[in-house]
Amino acid sequence: MEGAEAIDATTYCFANCRFTPARQSLLCGDVPVRVGSRAMDLLHALVRRPGEVVDKDELLHAAWPNLFVVESNLKVNIAALRRALRANGIDVPCIATVPGRGYRFVAPLSVLGPREPALPPSIKEIDGALPPAKPLVGRAGALTEIVEAMCQTRLLTIVGPAGVGKTSIAIAAARHIGDAGGQAVCFVDLAAIGNGQLVTLAIARALGIDSRPIDALDGLVDALRDQDRLLVLDNCEHVLATVAGITDHLNHALHRLNVIATSREPLRCRLETVHRLPPLRCPPEEAVLDAGSAMAYSAIELLVRRAGAHGYRLKNADVPALAALSRRLDGIALAIELAAPQLPAHGPTVLLRMLEHDFEPLAWPGDGASRHRTLAATLNWSYGLLSGNEARLLRHLSVFGGTFALDDVIDAFGHLANDEDIIAWLEALAVKSMVSVSYAGRRRRYRLLDSTRTFASERLIERGEQQAAMTAYGRFILALFERAEADWTWRPREDWTALYGGWSADLRRMIDWAYGTEGQAELGVRLTVAALPFWVEFSTMMESGSRVEKALSVLDGLSGDHLLLRMKLVAAHGWNLCYRYPFGEELEATWIRGYELALEAGSVEHCLRTKVGLANVQCAMGFYQRAVETIVDLRRFMAIVDDYSAAPNADRQLLMCEFYQGNIKSGHAGLERLAREHATFGNRGQTSRFQIDRFVNFRNHLSLSMWVVGQHRRSLDVAEEALNAALALDHDLSCAHSLALAATPIALLCGRIELAQTRATMLFERLKTRQIETWQPFAHFHQAAIDAARGDQEAVQRLRNAIANIRACNHLIHLPLRYIMLAHAALSHDQVAVARESIDDGLTYCRQRGDRWCDAEFLHLLGLMCWRDGDADGAMRHLQKATDLGRKMGALGFALRAATSRVRLATEIGDPAQPLAELKDICDRCDSGGSTDIAAAHAALMSARAQTA
Template sequence: MSDRDERPKRTFLFGPFRLSSSKRILSEGNRVVRLGSKAIEILIALVERAGELMSKRELIEIAWPNTFVVEANLTVQVAALRRALGDDETANQYIVNSPGRGYRFVAPIKVLEEERGEADLLVAREHNLPAQLTRLIGRAEALNSIKRKLANGRLLSIVGPPGVGKTSTALQVAETMLPQFRDGVWLVDLGSITNESLIPSALASALPIDVRSSDILSGIVAALRYKNMLLVFDNCEHLIDGAATAIGALLRGGNEIKVLTTSREPLRVQGELVNRLPPLDVPPLVANLDLKVALTYPAVQLFVERAAAVVSNFELNDTSASFVAQICRRLDGNPLAIELTAARVDAFGVKGLASRLENRMSLPADKHRGTSSRHRTIGTAIEWSYQLLSERERHILRCLGVFAGSFTLEAAVAVIAATEDDTATILADLVCKSLLSVDVGTDGVRFRLLEITRAFALAKLIEKGERNELAGRLASCLAEMLRKCADGSSRVQTLREAVLELDNVRGILNWAFSTSGQDGAGVTLAAAAVPVWLENSLLTECIGWTTKAIDALRPSVESERSEMILKAALGLAVMFTEGMTSRSRDALNRAIELAGHLRDRHWELRARLGLVLFLHRRGDIKGALEGTKRIEKLVADVEEPTALAMMKSVKSASLYFNAEYPSALNLAREAHAFFRTHANASQIGRWGLNHSVYAQCVMTGVHWCEGRFDQTLRACLSAHSEAEENGNPTSICQALSWCGCTMFLRLEELDLAGEAICRMRRVAEENDIQSYLFSAIGFEGRLLFLKGEFEPAERHLREAISKLSDARYENSSLPFLGRLGVLLATAGRPEEAVLASAESLERIRAAEAFWLLPDALRIHGTTLLSLEGSKSKSAESHFREAITISRRQGALGWELWAVEALTEMLQQQGRNKEASALLERTLGKFVEGFETVPFRRAKMMLEKLRGTVAPEARQQPSPGPRTRL
């Protein structure tokens, strides 16, 4: 047991705060103060030894056990703690610094030895909001107004000039409203997005959804249709039209969605409410300003709090009050400008700041034509703060401009040419000077420049001619980091967490593929980002960047490796979005060719697995079998257990489609057994789909074909449970399509089928998975037919056939085409029926889709019977061929259906003895499923032929085989 686990479990009360050492939760009133794991450990250590000086080394060993870190990491964490503990006075009433030695917790505390069964203070809601480490000052009225307006409306925009606090206000509103939204509150930061086309990708990255569509926005709208959530769109002004379009679509698509935006101007869309955020109130220009009066103004309060965070003994007095008021007036009450200025009180004092600011603000160079006074104010404040930095600090701030999004200390150290200690120390200083913000999360600290500060830093970087070198280093750093995410043992989780780096990836790719960029760096980074895009279902973005990277390739050995990865990703992404097109197939084939040339067995395996999936969906069973044989040869070379399980999964499906049921079942069972104990092995980002669910679907299909109807039902429920537990929409739809909709309809469990169809359609709509959506529509058509609603059933079937055919999804479209033939025959349109069923049968024969062949023969026989009458030799021939092939395949389920059809035909001809013998032979093969609808109906048919059916049973209607769809 660790020292941490051996600590007494106590609750500490100090000021308005409650700290639970057992739950590791800090709360202020009814609000949980969100701190990272390192910060909470430091706070607990300080509070447990309140009044004692704890050395920096002690605290580092507590927060980072068995890990070497530089002292700047501790400085950043303590700075975050101080800001999180800020109250109406100063942040230093709790933690004080002993320069060069350590820290001491100085506030009075009350200790509760037992937690007394405390309940959680807040209902936990999902969100991605960064922790608010500074207290929001002077915005109480605005907060109340915004919350009132959002209660009555669905879209509100917080509008104001740069630095006025729009983002801080929006985040505070969002955090206080967390309990009100069942599906959470989600921040979408558009600050790093330079192109409107990337807004849907940024939205998909921020939300806990899976979108596999060429039209991401439509997929997101569908996914959020039934969600109750608040979306916060930050920094909309530079993409105002695109943001308005996306937000409008979201609000129209979901009645329980609310949106809060920040922008320098309104979106100007229907239903938008606007809250203009003014600067903070400043004291008027009067002689001998009274101290108490000065402290009533929010601008002064902000200055005092931020100055106290830098100078522990800072206090406002009668002498300094007028200077602070002068500073706040000169800065127009702009919160960011005030923070930047207050952060330098340690260097110049209040009087010195006022004097220097007065001189700096009056420089003619700052008065650019066409620039608003407030914009000049914030720009001047940043420039002024920048000039006050040391040359080393200015260099590092400029370098940080290369990051388009948040970044880690490790990334900054890797990109900036300096010692780790030097860079880390200066980053901590920039945080204290309010030039850099810090987000303390559960797993670590991430830094971020405010957008206006980043734009300033980037401009300086370009002006000094330093951008290209820094961007090149960041490209290498990101590529290496993403490769590690994809290759680690916990790659599913790390690839999902790597979404945090996508803003930086986009920024570097935009630079790399520009006229002043470096194509090679862009190609390498795009290849490294492939698993992140795939695992997080950012397929349209994946297609866009991989296409640009492929176009930028230059002939070389290294470019072949990049092309291999990019083509494999392009093929998979296009297959899941656009369908089984030649573009997808060509890309996968090129990836296979390059992998073979480079002797890269792992990537060749991935590409070949993707191609076999493509062929399965396309209905090219012969091609899939040939592809499976090549995969088997590869697996022997790769020597990876996961690869072997993947091969078994894919081969089981290929054998199932080829009607080799016993072999398919054995392989599927082996694959599924592996994946149940290696859950991380079957991720979509690496292999294209969840092979565990795929194997389970094969097992279910085989059970039905072999006449094990009870096992079929159990396997269906198991597959559904596994897919829902996995939570991936594609996996859920796959299980519902193969097992729920298909098998429940075959077992004639119509209520279960209806539930599965509704669930599949909803998941497919929410995530814009077009192929499964159209399949759900087709299944709905089959169900409507069984309920006798022919007109809507035909409409649904025709829509499904048309859409699935366009996507070249033959494995789904061909069965629906045959069932359309049955519907037309039953509806009294035999000529049309025969045409439909004949086309389905012909195409199934041509594709050698043997798993569908017995039923296609039965269906065509049924339509011929409707056209030619009960003595049709052609119909009988098709029924008998269906029976023969079913028996050869060991497909007892198909055999029963074909035998029932032929039995009914023979009975109509008066050949009851022959019909009875035929049906008895088939029913005698069953060893289970005796209480299922198909078996009981067939048994009743046999009893009627023998004349032994009970009188009460004769009066019970049962669906006949001719009307089965």
């Protein structure tokens, strides 16, 4: 082409394109635009004279020199060029037709010479030097993990929320690796790189490589070949796709190059290792700390150390406010660094109050603010290039709290236009980088960057569209969770939680918005009702309780009956009350009211749920006969409606009442039958239909009955099976139930103290994260029993306190066994008066409530008391009665204890023959191992045989 030699490698930049005629290269972003050589020549002729009319003859000569062609060839190639640009997302006009004359290039254009690469100030300032490292606080473990991981991988991405400290730990790790291995380190901060096309140039600049814009990546590979390098790419999230492509290419081509990247999300490269960096550790709200123990929490330590540089000195009186302040700052290192200088002037209490509503007091006056202004200007310029419809959709998309799919947009904002138009507008926004695109489970997902969302939300408010957009979005969330409620009856739990769990923040936000917006109260109630299965599946009972009470209060003020809404809310309120103390008349009355509403509404499902719930709480309060009557009534109802889906739960409750009332053999046999009938654990739907997973619930109760009938090893195995199932479901309510009623107490009863401690610790952790009040007194009782077994005399008093608390809460399930455990602990520590009081209180309770399953063990304890008082004859009588009663009732676990004590007493007084045979018979009928009771029985047998030999 004429003049080609003169222009050499001149590059023309317009829109998102880079055109280098000498190389016949036209790139839009990083994507080559496929057009013919004639179209390239035409484009070259136009860009050489931007804004000027280039007549047809000049264009024909430029593309077809020395050839005669008709004018239609010119039109065809110009049209092909326009189509190619549009197909690659270039919506701004580039080539204008001047009728009768020719064409002109009308897009804004910049021209780069052959030695004039596009190096904005942000690129020119990059020198590759590793910044100085700040002393890290609370990151020793993470630093070690990163350094060790880099011995196994060549690409590691440190992932975490903004401000968590990803850059600081990346610098520290790079310095450690460089110093230890003599590896050259190059640091590239991409925060100021607004254009992904400049990433390669930024890396080249940091490495000191003279590489031209078009071949920069190849230049990197050539320059770094056979070099040992550690490349640190900081702040990758806004140019993630570009960084991922470059890093993947370098990682594949350069086997001696290592890369550490920091980003808010993984690069998703083929050989990537991800290290997720959590916030610094903050103390829990219930923690009681002093100045010394507070510094064990890294968030407080960083806050105090950084504030110390400004003159602050830690005082015990400040600790509670510092703990709250660290939680308010979420353990985010950057927020702590910004707050620390203000601590000496304001003090922690005042600073905490300043931060209660927003984080404006932490605004940084330096570069961060100017960058924000630059970002706002860029967003405003990009927003101005959108069509009116695209801009309107973008504003509405700002109400989404996280990622969303195309279907979600259509369902929420289908009223804006037909489906085809919305699809086109959304894709246009994605092409123009106003909406980010990702893929999850083969589904295309969209999201707005936080900065874009904030910008679009401000425009939504300015245009007066927020009320309508939020109302439409609220109706979308309602439809979503109504669908979730229907799906909950059949969809496997893992699928259900994956499908709907990610919408929790939007759900909460929309409920709060509805209650705070005039005329939307009913929407808030309906959202709450639709979300009821969600809260139970995710075990957020505290939140469910407050939300349900609020909805019931609002419902009272709405016009109309709303029977179905009230029915569901009252039933949910009944379940929520089961996780609060004390149990009492309100709880029973709520279940009865719920059943009445269900009957009135004709809802068989809620009739079943409320009846099962009523029987559960009656049994938990020790009213076994009431529970039996409720179950009998439930069975009549199931027969009338021909729906027996709740029959297994009703049978389990009836069998447990039978067991507690002293019918141990038949109760245990029935529980074994139920367990056999429900022997398959799977990821079913409706895990929490009756709050606790059925598979887990049945085995929790079976494990105790197994221990009572003498199957100690099997009781441990069944309790473990139930706990593993609950953990596999990741259902906290089922886990807590299993730990409180089976796994921990069975381990204690079998003398497996270390196992009991492990289980008790798990229970405390579950209760702390989910704030489930129900099992707190049980957990404290178990811990006191563990401590007592380890020799702590003071733990006996804690056992007494725990039982007093349990009685005050009126959650009395297994209460006789707790009195028995207290009595044994007291006797082991020679606290005879406490043991006697525990036995008396336990017997009194059992007589009042008809709780008979532990009668044999109370007789055993009375025998031990007689023995301790020196009354051998009285002791023998009680021990014989305990053994006989235990065998008669089928409580071989208790009979084993009594028979063992009887052999020991007989051995002591010199007449073990008769008791020896009885103990051997009981041992033969019990498990051969698995508990300290079995071991004690065998030891007693050996001792007695040695004496009679």
